[in-house]
Amino acid sequence: MTARIHIVGIGDDGLDGLTGQARLLIDLASVLIGPAPLLDKIPASDARRIIVGSNLEQLEQSIYDLGDRHAVVLAGGDPLFYGIARYLTETFGKDRFDVVPHVSSMQLAFARVKESWDDAYLTNLANQSLDRVVDNIRTAERVGIFTTEEISPAVVAEALLDRRIDYFTAYICENLGTPRETVTQGELSSIRSQSFSGMNVMILVRKTGAADRPSGSTHRRLFGNPDDLFLQSRPKRGLLTPAEVRCIALSELDLTPQSTVWDVGAGSGSLAIEAASIANRGKVFAIEMDAEDYGLMIENAKMFDVPSLIPVHGQAPDAWKELPDPDAIFVGGTGRVVPELVAAAVPRLAQGGRIVVNVSSPDNLVSVQNLLSAADLIHDVRMINISRGQHQMERVRFESLNPTFLVLGRKSK
Structure with a gap:
């Protein structure tokens, strides 16, 4: 029968910071496995010591070779917090191990x-x-x-x-x-x-009130630029339309170089700026009521050099009363006001024009779909789930962005 292995967390203070249970497990172990700095914190004993560093294959082989010997794997702090315990339990199975955590240095x-x-x-x-x-x-x-x-x-x-x-x-x-x-x-x-x-x-x-600054990269794409190229307001983390969603929304807007575009609730301007890069001989009106976001949008527009972008500081629908009718409308934002903005914007849409509405709640999704249907627009919906890869312990894991919906509408010619 294969013996259970104890993964014991140890802090910078060595044995002095361990509980009685952790110290007893170490005293009774016939094999101690861990990096040299942690093994050095343990007084000399009859236990065999196996030094393993960052070489995971060496660690795996050491576990395979244990047989039925009572072993303790030493880990820094909490072995399940960016520690080796997750890797070992996923590799050999949870039933093989017991974890005794220490307070994480984090x-x-x-x-x-x-x-x-x-x-x-x-x-x-x-x-x-x-x-x-x-x-x-x-x-x-x-x-x-x-x-x-x-x-x-x-x-x-x-x-x-x-x-x-x-x-x-x-x-x-x-x-x-x-x-x-x-x-x-x-x-x-x-x-x-x-x-x-x-x-x-x-x-x-x-620091209090500090805005996200762009990365400073000189490379600019026509659209789908990384999120970190744009100034973003704080503490409104996550309100910028992610690059992947921007790409899909811009493709559905079906822009031409001469298009007239409204971006309603433009925020710091990521989608409007990329729309202006495509409609470079047209006009893109970026409507935003928040003064801080409006200022960041102007700064972002300067960095991307998009003369066709026209920032509009005001609250919709009053803010678009004097604007020319658009060929394409993008509506972003959250809350109950989104369907109201869509209802007010659709009558201004040019014949053959397209509207794309980005919503995050099922209630707004249904409301917007019903509005587009009542206005006799050809409509459809996309649910977007995006996960971005994160490298951990020589493996790729995926971090999900919040799911979102794009409601699409087209006014027949």
Whole structure:
């Protein structure tokens, strides 16, 4: 019969921070498996020690070779929080293991800087690319990062500043739970010139009111540009129409270079700007009532150089009274007002024109469909589920965006 294996979390303070149960399991083990720094925290005993680092194949083989010997796998902090426990239970099955967690150093770090971490973006640079992490940081409120020897806090700070992401206060928490514990607070411009212990957690806290800044990339697509190329308002995370949805919506609008377009509820202008790139000899009226979003839209339009975009600061439907009738209308936003805007906009749509309405709730979906049907528009609907790949532990997992609906309408000629 194969013996159960205990995965025991251990902190920077070694045995002193362990519970009696965890210490007993380690004392009784005939085999101890783990990275050298953790094994060094355990006093000498008769147990055989197997040093494994980041080589997962070596770790797997060590588990296969155990037979019925009582083994403990040492892991840093909570083995199920960016730790090895998930990988082992998925590889060998949950029934083979028991997990005894320690307080995660990530949890300790957030406690030291007195910030909540329930909605923070948490990541580990040991199994995530720095570019992907930086892209996710751009839109986060709070961030917790397990750094590595190669990708230190200074390297992270440099990468953020290179992409014009300078709106976070940084905290570097070193040697947590030990007498050498240190927390350094500073601007990213200061952190990038400093050195820190290899045992650290980097916490980033967004400065109050800071807007997302674009990545600074000089490459621009005609449409479907990455979300991080646009300034976005805070704390309205997630209101920008994702690139994948923009691509589908723009294709359904059937734009030509001469089209006249309304974008109702344009926000910071991502869809209107890309529509203006296509309708570069026409006119794209981007209607937005929020002053902050309106200002960001103007800044985004300057970066993309789209002369056919005409920002309109006002509340629909009054804001479009003096505008020319459109060949295409896009309506975005949330709430009960969306069907009312659609009802007011459809009569202005040119013959043969198209309307695309982006809604997230089934109630609005049904209401908008009924309105388009009552107006004798040819209509259809698309439900869009998008997942973006995330690399973790040498595997690809998928992070789902919120599902959304596009309601399509066309006025017959």
